[in-house]
Amino acid sequence: xxxxxxxxxxxxxxxxxxxxxxxxxxxxxxxxxxxxxxxxxxxxxxxxxxxxxxxxxxxxxxxxxxxxxxxxxxxxxxxxxxxxxxxxxxxxxxxxxxxxxxxxxxxxxx
Amino acid sequence: xxxxxxxxxxxxxxxxxxxxxxxxxxxxxxxxxxxxxxxxxxxxxxxxxxxxxxxxxxxxxxxxxxxxxxxxxxxxxxxxxxxxxxxxxxxxxxxxxxxxxxxxxxxxxxxxxx
Numbered sequence: 085x086x087x088x089x090x091x092x093x094x095x096x097x098x099x100x101x102x103x104x105x106x107x108x109x110x111x112x113x114x115x116x117x118x119x120x121x122x123x124x125x126x127x128x129x130x131x132x133x134x135x136x137x138x139x140x141x142x143x144x145x146x147x148x149x150x151x152x153x154x155x156x157x158x159x160x161x162x163x164x165x166x167x168x169x170x171x172x173x174x175x176x177x178x179x180x181x182x183x184x185x186x187x188x189x190x191x192x193x194x
Numbered sequence: 195x196x197x198x199x200x201x202x203x204x205x206x207x208x209x210x211x212x213x214x215x216x217x218x219x220x221x222x223x224x225x226x227x228x229x230x231x232x233x234x235x236x237x238x239x240x241x242x243x244x245x246x247x248x249x250x251x252x253x254x255x256x257x258x259x260x261x262x263x264x265x266x267x268x269x270x271x272x273x274x275x276x277x278x279x280x281x282x283x284x285x286x287x288x289x290x291x292x293x294x295x296x297x298x299x300x301x302x303x304x305x306x307x308x
Contacts, residue, residue, distance in 0.1 A: 116294050127200075127284055127299035128237075135294050173236065180244065181227070181252070182286075182297055186236035 086111045086178040090185035093171075097164055098193050105159040105188050107148075107174035115176040117141075117150055117157040122171045122187070131159075131172070166192045196221045200285050200300035207272070207279070207307050215270045215303045217285035224289065226268040227297065230254060231282040240283075243268055272305065280307050 091106040109117065116135045120128040132141030137152035146161045157174060169192045174185040198219045207213045219226065225244045229237040239252030243262040257276025262268055268287075272279045282304050286297040 116296075118296050120296075120299075125302075127198075127301045128286075128297075129299070130296045133294075133296055177294070177296075180225075181239060181242060184229075184237040186234065 086115060086176055086183045088174050088176055088183055088185040090172075090174045091188050093187070094189040094191060096191045096193060099166055100163045101192075103159070103161040103164045103168075103190070105172055105174075105190070107157045107159065107185060108155050109157065109174070109176045110155065111176055111178045113178065114152070115178040117148070118175045118177070118182070119146070119148055119157070119159050120173040120175060120184075122173065124170075128173060164190075164192050166194055168192050198285055198287055198298055198300035200283075200303050202303060203301070205303055205305045207305060209307055210274045212271055212273050213305065215272070215283055215285075215305070217268045217270065217300060218266055219268075219287045219298075220266060221287055221298060222265070223287035223298070224265070225287060226262070227286045227288075228252075228258075228260065228268070228270045229284045229286065231284060231302075237284065240270065279305055281305060 087110045118133045119131040121131045122128045132143040134141040134150035140149045148159045171187045171189045173187045175182045201216045227242040228240040241260040243249035259271045285300040288297045
């Protein structure tokens with residue numbers, strides 16, 4: 085079945101640092117891949133997505149590239165801000181449903 | 195604006211009681227989902243429904259029940275059979291077209307057993 089493994093947290097960075105959160109997946113076929121963000125006490129918001137190999141999803145300065153050869157979808161941002169502090173979830177869609185990773189808590193220090 | 199509304203935001207339940215969480219969407223989405231979120235465990239799928247009057251068990255359906263009598267509504271009942279119901283519950287929906295658009299989530303209901 086489908087599964088997602090993402091980088092354990094928590095991750096703490098200084099403002100303007102470079103961010104990488106690793107995500108790898110297993111799936112039959114070529115699933116659509118997603119990154120979601122969750123702010124405290126709220127539901128999940130779609131951050132970005134990619135639907136086929138070599139696609140790059142991007143939004144709000146975040147990027148992730150669908151790498152079929154390494155089955156990865158790592159999240160990156162060149163310069164993080166305090167407002168990026170949240171929990172980030174990687175997910176893939178297969179067998180009619182989304183499967184999520186366990187989430188990575190990111191804290192940005194001014 | 196279109197979206198998903200979950201109510202109430204906070205809910206307290208005594209042990210041995212059933213309780214129903216509401217989820218309503220005005221996005222005209224066919225598919226709806228219920229997830230449970232616990233600290234450090236990510237999201238786990240409870241039930242999902244792809245069309246009215248039909249639903250399937252997810253990974254942790256024991257102690258829960260659902261109904262899908264209307265396209266807009268997908269209520270979740272947490273029964274007294276659920277051994278550890280304290281959690282954050284999230285409802286989601288999507289167009290049902292292979293998931294390529296991702297899910298839209300509600301803002302969640304935090305259930306506490308007292």
